[in-house]
Amino acid sequence: MPSNFDPVARWYRWLEYAGFGGALWRRRVEFLPELRAARRVLMAGEGDGRFLQAFLATNPQATVTYVDGSARMLELARRRTGTERVQFLQRDLAEGPAVDGEFDAIVTHFFLDCFREEEIANVVARLGRAPMWVVSEFQTPHWIWRSVVRGLYAFFGLTTGLRVDRLPDYAAALRSAGFELTERREGWGGLLVSELWRRRDTMQ
């Protein structure tokens, strides 16, 4: 059974601020300037729309395909932005066909961690048809961060039914799908990371 983020949608931002202050937000916007030239963007698992709002404000010409499995998250994002430049789609990205369309960039913030190791390669392969992919994620170089991430998975397991207990190796999946890591910045003592990946066959 897929997870369902509806029960936490309204509280999600406040839980985030309570737990991490502005640290997750700083990771999301780290590569916002690099997205300025993108005209067609796929945002997957982008939740309540805060990043979408910031993106649309800095990029007045882009159109966005905004896919999330949670109806409530999508409703919050639609209310926050409500623009005809955005196509909102409710879809479980763990399965099913690839999202239609050609994209200049893909954005996934704290979304790839919603998949198990055996799912991640498929998810990445089905999303990954763009020259650029902006990722924000958790990482666990230290045992303290492993405990924090275990706690987060326990919380989301109870509230959303998420059945994941460790971070998947999304970097290996991105490499297999033809991407190369070109920039990487850490935050919160190494727990958080922002990454810019580019498709090798589109790089000069």
Ligand SMILES: C[S@@+](CC[C@H](N)C(=O)[O-])C[C@H]1O[C@@H](n2cnc3c(N)ncnc32)[C@H](O)[C@@H]1O
């Ligand atoms: C942890 S939240 C991250 C939200 C937002 N990207 C952020 O930076 O806070 C994960 C989001 O991915 C969505 N999601 C999780 N699993 C999904 C799936 N299999 N298919 C589609 N969306 C999914 C959830 O509904 C939720 O909005």
